[in-house]
Amino acid sequence: MDGNICKITKIEIQKKNKDRVSIYINGQYGFGIHKEIFFKYDFEEGKILDKKFIEEIIKEEEQKRANSYALKLLSYRLRSEKEIKDKMNLKGYDAEVIDKTVKYLKEYNYINDFEFTNEFVREKLNKFGKKRIKLELINKGINEDIIDSVLNKEIDDDLEYEKALELAKKKLKVYGQDDKNGVYRKLGLYLQRKGYNYRIITKILKEIL
Template sequence: MKITEILPQKRNNRVNIYIDGEFAFGLDEELRFKYDLYVGKEVSQDFIDEVIKAEEEKKVINQALNLLSYAARSRKELYKRLAKKGYEEEQIEKAIAFCEKYGYINDHEYAKSFIRDRIKLKKHGSRRIRYDLISKGIGQEVIDQVLDIDEDEEYERALELAKKRIKSYKNDNKQAIYRKLGGYLARRGYPYSVVTKVLREVLGELEG
């Protein structure tokens, strides 16, 4: 078999490969040069299969990079998104390995960024952040390394939230406020020790 024509596609950086006068497959131009494809080159079926396999893997890598261009993702999140699109496990693993190799995904850095955002933007507590990181597929070892929240700072954030929230409970008695405010802070992910300390503070101010 022989390559008889190579024509550019309308899409950038892609070409159509013709073998023995008939269209054979489309190809990323980078792979064309990698496999040294040119008009007149003799090719075997095994060689063609290898090139087509590389093209399929390249498509998955490009899809992974496209997904990452919209938002940072953990390894698990990226895997799930690619699997949902119907790609094979081997192709997905190779695409993820490529992304990890070149720094497009890094669960350690992702977790640190996630923690910063959750604290700054959503005022979540450490328990909620830990749970959310686990749901994102971040391993316990990574979480333990990066989730180092100062308890005093966490208390101050919880206290700030409580002082704002308690305004909506002005018609409730002390017991109801304790229950509602405690539930609110717990749902935000603050540890029991922080919640009880905050409740003592704000309820003490009410009594004062």
């Protein structure tokens, strides 16, 4: 793209991706764009392009790729806003592009931290206590007010105790003929790692040992 005149000398559909088009400027490869952008701006051979316009097109193409990458991530599972940002940052996208992608995802409700938290809590309540679930959600960038609201709605004290008791009974079978003091200690630590509070742990240990 050297020189003052930027003339489209060749347009070619890419062999490895039929949805992308290669644009040649002044006899040399200039840039590649998605067909959607190609048709949006009515590119054709012989057309003269302003260098600033080319820069804007390349930015638009990068933004489209970024949005597509984020949607691909979300096709596997729901993700928090922070998870999307972290993944995109690792992929090398700059902050401005990431912010625009997040804005786009929020606009179409592709990401919603409240919905993500609801789904996460329902998925984890059979495996972990409130403390562990809350810690994992904090690490995913979820606001603590959202976390507390969802946890209090989805897991009351009786349900948390019931789930902890189920886990404890299963784990107790693994310990077999271990001495009572050893089982008491190991089971207590196990439930602690699972994120259950002291009150629930002591109540369960008294009940099953």
